[in-house]
Amino acid sequence: MNSMNNxxxxxxxxxxxxxxxxxxxTTPCDPRVVQAMLPYFTEKFGNPHSRNHSYGWESEExxxxxxxxxxxxIGADEKEIIFTSGATESNNLAxxxxxxxxxxxxxxxxxxxxxxKCVLDSxxxxxxxxxxxxxxxxxxxxxxxxxxxxxxxxxQTAIVSVMAVNNEIGVIQxxxxxxxxxxxxxxxxxxxxxxxxxxxxxxxxxMKIDLMSISGHKIYGPKGIGALYVRRKPRVRMEAxxxxxxxxxxxxxxxxxxxxxVGLGEACAIAQKEMGSxxxxxxxxxxxxxxxxxxxxxxxxxxxxxxxxxxGNLNISFAYVEGExxxxxxxxxxxxxxxxxxxxxxxxxxxxxxxxxxxxxxxTSLRLGLGRFSTEQDVDYAIEHIVQAVARLxxxxxxxxxxxxxxxxxSIEWAEH
Amino acid sequence: xxxxxxxxxxxxxxxxxEAARAVLSALEDVGNPSSVHGxxxxxxxxxxxxxxxxxxxxxxxxENVIFTSGGTEANTLALRSGGERRLIVSAIEHDSxxxxxxxxxxxxxxxxxxxxxxxxxxxSLVKQDARPALVSLMLANNETGVLQPVADAAEMAxxxxxxxxxxxxxxxxxxxxxxxALGADSLTVSGHKLGAPQGVGALVTNGTPVSAxxxxxxxxxxxxxxxxxxxxxxxxxxxxxxxxxxxxxxxxxxxxALEQRLVAWDSSVTVxxxxxxxxxxxxxxxxxxxxxxTLVMALDLAGIAVSxxxxxxxxxxxxxxxxxAMGYDVAxxxxxxxxxxxETNTESDIDAFMAAWKRIQAPxxxxxxxxx
Numbered sequence: 001m002n003s004m005n006n007x008x009x010x011x012x013x014x015x016x017x018x019x020x021x022x023x024x025x026t027t028p029c030d031p032r033v034v035q036a037m038l039p040y041f042t043e044k045f046g047n048p049h050s051r052n053h054s055y056g057w058e059s060e061e062x063x064x065x066x067x068x069x070x071x072x073x074i075g076a077d078e079k080e081i082i083f084t085s086g087a088t089e090s091n092n093l094a095x096x097x098x099x100x101x102x103x104x105x106x107x108x109x110x111x112x113x114x115x116x117k118c119v120l121d122s123x124x125x126x127x128x129x130x131x132x133x134x135x136x137x138x139x140x141x142x143x144x145x146x147x148x149x150x151x152x153x154x155x156q157t158a159i160v161s162v163m164a165v166n167n168e169i170g171v172i173q174x175x176x177x178x179x180x181x182x183x184x185x186x187x188x189x190x191x192x193x194x195x196x197x198x199x200x201x202x203x204x205x206x207m208k209i210d211l212m213s214i215s216g217h218k219i220y221g222p223k224g225i226g227a228l229y230v231r232r233k234p235r236v237r238m239e240a241x242x243x244x245x246x247x248x249x250x251x252x253x254x255x256x257x258x259x260x261x262v263g264l265g266e267a268c269a270i271a272q273k274e275m276g277s278x279x280x281x282x283x284x285x286x287x288x289x290x291x292x293x294x295x296x297x298x299x300x301x302x303x304x305x306x307x308x309x310x311x312g313n314l315n316i317s318f319a320y321v322e323g324e325x326x327x328x329x330x331x332x333x334x335x336x337x338x339x340x341x342x343x344x345x346x347x348x349x350x351x352x353x354x355x356x357x358x359x360x361x362x363x364t365s366l367r368l369g370l371g372r373f374s375t376e377q378d379v380d381y382a383i384e385h386i387v388q389a390v391a392r393l394x395x396x397x398x399x400x401x402x403x404x405x406x407x408x409x410x411s412i413e414w415a416e417h
Numbered sequence: 418x419x420x421x422x423x424x425x426x427x428x429x430x431x432x433x434x435e436a437a438r439a440v441l442s443a444l445e446d447v448g449n450p451s452s453v454h455g456x457x458x459x460x461x462x463x464x465x466x467x468x469x470x471x472x473x474x475x476x477x478x479x480e481n482v483i484f485t486s487g488g489t490e491a492n493t494l495a496l497r498s499g500g501e502r503r504l505i506v507s508a509i510e511h512d513s514x515x516x517x518x519x520x521x522x523x524x525x526x527x528x529x530x531x532x533x534x535x536x537x538x539x540x541s542l543v544k545q546d547a548r549p550a551l552v553s554l555m556l557a558n559n560e561t562g563v564l565q566p567v568a569d570a571a572e573m574a575x576x577x578x579x580x581x582x583x584x585x586x587x588x589x590x591x592x593x594x595x596x597x598a599l600g601a602d603s604l605t606v607s608g609h610k611l612g613a614p615q616g617v618g619a620l621v622t623n624g625t626p627v628s629a630x631x632x633x634x635x636x637x638x639x640x641x642x643x644x645x646x647x648x649x650x651x652x653x654x655x656x657x658x659x660x661x662x663x664x665x666x667x668x669x670x671x672x673x674a675l676e677q678r679l680v681a682w683d684s685s686v687t688v689x690x691x692x693x694x695x696x697x698x699x700x701x702x703x704x705x706x707x708x709x710x711t712l713v714m715a716l717d718l719a720g721i722a723v724s725x726x727x728x729x730x731x732x733x734x735x736x737x738x739x740x741x742a743m744g745y746d747v748a749x750x751x752x753x754x755x756x757x758x759x760e761t762n763t764e765s766d767i768d769a770f771m772a773a774w775k776r777i778q779a780p781x782x783x784x785x786x787x788x789x
Contacts, residue, residue, distance in 0.1 A: 022454065045431040088633045242493045260646075
């Protein structure tokens with residue numbers, strides 16, 4: 001059956017179903033990355049910390065090559081890269097690690113309301129321990145107001161943590177400007193670059209970044225591996241979370257998973273090489289998707305700034321449809337209504353609420369993530385199916401009907417239940 | 418070039434073919450297990466199947482298996498879950514337990530000359546203070562392979578209101594490991610010691626509360642945030658399902674043969690823990706004054722990979738804290754070699770080891786000097 005389908009000229013241009021449009025949740029591991037990792041599972045399986053035999057040495061060499069590949073992507077020195085189990089661990093380590101080290105000197109932390117949950121939860125935990133945390137608002141476009149940041153920094157501020165790219169709306173924060181402000185005020189600057197590394201150019205020196213979190217599975221590398229860039233000059237001091245064998249300069253104990261380290265390194269090397277052309281390709285796909293939807297559907301709203309945004313992301317609210325119904329109507333598309341971590345919950349996205357998006361619109365948003373394996377066919381298929389689903393839901397919606405009749409829905413005073 | 422014979426399975430084990438297939442297959446899929454769409458659900462299914470396999474293997478409830486990045490993280494999670502409890506650990510625990518525990522002011526229980534924890538001393542430490550304690554006692558030592566009386570320690574601990582955490586990283590896959598038979602409140606297991614890939618482990622509990630180390634998305638029932646390492650977890654499940662304790666008996670046979678031949682050739686060889694129950698695969702011994710470092714290097718040149726103590730001590734080699742805790746002096750501890758075998762080792766590996774060993778240990782005059 002399959003071979004018949006595949007050979008049919010009519011079906012040739014059809015995308016592989018369901019269409020994966022959730023590249024901010026996770027990305028497929030690039031086959032080149034898988035190839036690079038394979039020998040380190042079975043044949044070259046040594047413990048990279050075994051100092052006394054060749055199995056250990058070849059693993060160690062592979063880990064160090066990967067470290068250098070990661071460093072090269074962000075303009076760092078390889079000695080400044082610490083392997084972790086992922087960006088969640090990197091973010092926990094950076095924020096709690098600096099705070100705990102500074103606790104007798106400085107007790108204030110600054111972050112932003114639209115950060116990833118693992119940053120916000122780390123900060124909330126530190127509040128319970130007695131730290132003061134300022135959660136900065138964002139503007140309607142999702143970006144941080146630098147004047148608001150400047151005003152929030154005090155001589156008690158230990159660390160500022162601002163993500164480079166938001167996981168839901170894809171907006172790029174003014175990282176270089178934030179870095180300059182933090183450096184001038186003598187505050188450690190951490191950025192969660194899980195969604196940014198490999199997608200936009202990053203340079204830890206030009207941007208004056210002190211700590212940077214990187215995720216493997218967001219950049220076509222494997223899950224279960226991430227990195228934390230830790231600046232050496234001027235040295236960032238922090239307390240470790242996981243103690244033991246003293247690996248990773250004492251910042252992170254535990255046997256390094258050689259194949260996963262190799263995979264992250266290779267993923268970074270590929271991203272570095274292909275970032276420019278890939279960004280252009282994705283931007284054109286993204287523009288095709290957005291204009292295709294806009295052309296056929298009125299009353300749709302882009303959440304977050306369009307220009308200061310990674311090319312592979314759209315986050316759109318569809319007025320006059322109901323969120324669950326919309327998701328059910330596009331079953332052939334793998335998309336998300338918010339971040340993957342919170343996708344099981346029916347709460348509207350806290351990121352969209354922070355932008356001031358109305359409750360109804362926040363409930364009907366879709367995050368459309370494009371990536372390395374997305375095609376024009378995928379995009380056209382998505383346009384067709386989203387348009388169909390939205391049109392059908394609107395036909396059934398009394399609110400849509402009223403809106404078409406020119407009734408201002410906000411002016412209606414609903415009876416209390 | 419022919420590869421060295423690998424006899425360092427306690428440092429890390431090669432990935433089993435079943436596990437490698439599971440990892441590769443999962444690597445070819447896409448999907449975040451937290452996503453609600455089909456890709457996400459498939460990833461979650463892989464992960465949950467592995468969770469069931471591990472839970473069944475160690476006799477725990479499925480919901481009490483918390484996947485981590487490895488044994489070190491699982492131990493860290495277990496210790497911090499003790500909260501305000503005072504810590505009591507054995508002197509031969511792995512560094513991931515011993516170092517943070519000692520830094521937090523833990524009491525340290527002695528071991529005897531065979532490397533078995535002194536239960537009387539442990540009991541006195543538990544009883545000496547009315548505050549509730551958390552005892553951490555490993556099931557099998559990573560250097561000597563000596564098994565610890567965990568079930569007895571757990572019973573004693575519970576009788577005095579203490580909890581017991583057991584680091585079973587070296588035990589799972591080599592001997593039977595059963596949470597309820599041990600009576601432990603929590604158990605650390607590690608993937609790469611039993612043929613799963615590096616980068617995955619688990620903390621398994623009997624329902625005792627866990628205080629999350631990594632905060633964020635609500636993964637692992639809010640006990641461990643972070644996108645789960647699905648391929649490695651799938652490989653872990655496959656490796657656990659492939660555990661064959663009958664094969665361990667064969668490994669024990671090889672280990673015993675090597676031990677007998679070593680002692681027969683040189684009666685001055687001291688085998689640590691020889692009189693007590695050990696892992697079937699581990700042989701830790703000293704044979705005179707040559708430093709373990711020198712011997713390991715010489716064996717490596719002869720094509721045999723073994724280790725001096727544990728692999729985890731990055732940086733300079735130091736004498737084993739395990740062997741010194743057994744009452745040997747620092748000089749003796751510095752000569753301790755660890756040979757740890759696995760399922761793919763054969764009798765000819767043992768022959769090769771003995772041949773290399775005799776060349777290395779023979780008086781210089783009788784050695785055939787290689788051409789410069």
